[in-house]
Amino acid sequence: MAIISDSSIIQPQGKVGGFTFYKLNGKIIMRSLPRAPHKNATNPTPLQKVYQNRLAEVNDYLRPLSRVLDFGYQNYLDKKTGVNWAHTDVSTKGYNHTANPRINPAYLQISRGSLLGAEAPLAVRTADGISISWIDNSVEGNACEGDNVMILLNQPELQKHTWIKEAGRRRDLQVIVPLDGENPEQEREVYLTFYRPLNTKKLLISDSIYLGRI
Known part of the structure; x- marks a missing residue:
């Protein structure tokens, strides 16, 4: 998790790439999204x-x-x-x-x-x-x-x-x-x-x- 400062020019919200952005107590929070399991983890060769x-x-x-x-x-x-x-x-x-x-x-x-x-x-x-x-x-x-x-x-x-x-x-x-x-x-x-x-x-x-x- 990371906090984006208010001085940032861009303050994204929602899902971007492998991260999600949301506002909490007036601050933009960046959190990584859980990775989907590799296909071979559930369907090995x-x-x-x-x-x-x-x-x-x-x-x-x-x-x-x-x-x-x-x-x-x-x-x-x-x-x-x-x-x-x-x-x-x-x-x-x-x-x-x-x-x-x-x-x-x-x-x-x-x-x-x-x-x-x-x-x-x-x-x-x-x-x-x-x-x-x-x-x-x-x-x-x-x-x-x-x-x-x-x-x-x-x-x-x-x-x-x-x-x-x-x-x-x-x-x-x-x-x-x-x-x-x-x-x-x-x-x-x-x-x-x-x-x-x-x-x-x-x-x-x-x-x-x-x-x-x-």
Whole structure:
């Protein structure tokens, strides 16, 4: 809103362009008119619908994992959230609007970092739950036998997950995650990460590895 001074030579009234003019208490008031919605806001093109659906579906897929992703991307949270970091790969590489399901879990990365990851990891079903194993590479690169093991079992269709932040150590070469909760027979998307605290504020963490839907 703006007030036009009395000294103005032209004192319009009514609608002019994108503004309306009216007199109030002897002064001419100029107020911008509300903009009409863009036609695509109410009638999007098929391609725009694909983009809109992709954004909504990827957000719904990642939102339940926000705490997990903030932990896995904690060295990068000065720029954006963990969900934002994970969103990029899932939406650009792991989303196919013609597939079923449309989101490919192999493109979800729950952590990012320079620590050496697992070698030849494997996840299988056993009578005790899900067994996750790997080959000893604790003497290679920046790895350490005491590195923590982090496991995520995700059930996106139920918006449920099991996050075990301290499942074991790299030297253990295997962890077994029991499935004693609801629906133990249902499949889980399995992810494995190693990490090691450097100090109270800094974490050395590996890129996560997707081990399949088990």
